[in-house]
Amino acid sequence: MLLVYQCPNCQKAYDKQRSLYVHQLYYCNRESKFSCPNSGCSYRSNLKSNLKRHMLLQHGMTQEQISALTDSMTYGYKKW
Numbered sequence: 001m002l003l004v005y006q007c008p009n010c011q012k013a014y015d016k017q018r019s020l021y022v023h024q025l026y027y028c029n030r031e032s033k034f035s036c037p038n039s040g041c042s043y044r045s046n047l048k049s050n051l052k053r054h055m056l057l058q059h060g061m062t063q064e065q066i067s068a069l070t071d072s073m074t075y076g077y078k079k080w
């Protein structure tokens with residue numbers, strides 16, 4: 001079985017375009033609970049620790065900046 005339809009957000013792959021469509025519509029955003037607050041960055045993760053590491057490595061933010069942003073984060077939505 002070839003998984004030719006890959007989700008650009010989370011890299012999950014499906015063999016049917018329909019399956020990918022359903023995934024993006026109903027599941028993808030729910031699986032990725034934490035999204036990067038930097039404008040223009042589409043990084044998201046379902047683990048807060050992954051997001052923190054991303055901000056540290058990709059944006060050169062300090063631990064204090066990261067904590068200030070992520071400690072108020074809860075499941076689901078950005079507050080900004």
Ligand SMILES: [Zn+2]
Nearest residue numbers: 007009010028
């Ligand atoms: Zn996805």
Ligand SMILES: [Zn+2]
Nearest residue numbers: 036038041043
């Ligand atoms: Zn980012």
